[in-house]
Structure formats: structure tokens, C-alpha cells
Amino acid sequence: MKKIKMIMPRFGNFTNGYYDIRGIMWLGRLNGICTRSDYNNIIEVGKWVCLPEYHLKKDKQPQFYKLESYE
Numbered sequence: 001m002k003k004i005k006m007i008m009p010r011f012g013n014f015t016n017g018y019y020d021i022r023g024i025m026w027l028g029r030l031n032g033i034c035t036r037s038d039y040n041n042i043i044e045v046g047k048w049v050c051l052p053e054y055h056l057k058k059d060k061q062p063q064f065y066k067l068e069s070y071e
Contacts, residue, residue, distance in 0.1 A: 006053070013067040019043055020067060021051075028053045030064050 009026040018039060023032015030051045034043050043049060053062050 010066065014064040015067045016064050021049060021064065023049075025053060025064070025066075 006026075006028045009024055011024050012022070013035070014021050014023070014025060014030055014032070015036075018037070019034055020036035021030060021032045022035050023030060030049070030053060032049060034045055034047050034049055037043050037045050051064070053064065055061075055063050
């Protein structure tokens, strides 16, 4: 199931609590632009990023989750 989910592209806002990224999650990678950052010295707002969906290939917990809405 994990591999099938990685093939289908997902668009939207993704977050891990520290960063919000607007972009596309596809083939296990998150490509997009950072819209909110708690740690600007690591990822700046407005910076283009290409990050892995999972910390490790065998991980079952993704490091970024889809953000349904801004509250």
C-alpha cells in the first residue's frame, strides 16, 4: 500500500509542525516552497525544498502530513 500511495501525486500544503510547505508529494519526495518556518536558519521562508516523505525508506511514519486547512 505504501508504494502505491507514493506513485499517486498529492498536491497541497504539508506540515511537520515546524515547517509548512506548499507543493507536490510524489514518488516519496516533497517538492515545493516553504511558506512558514520556525527555524529560518535551516529552511527559510520562500526557499525551494526537495525533502524525503519518510525519514528512512523503511519508516512507516511520514515526516510531513497534509495540512487540510489553515486555522
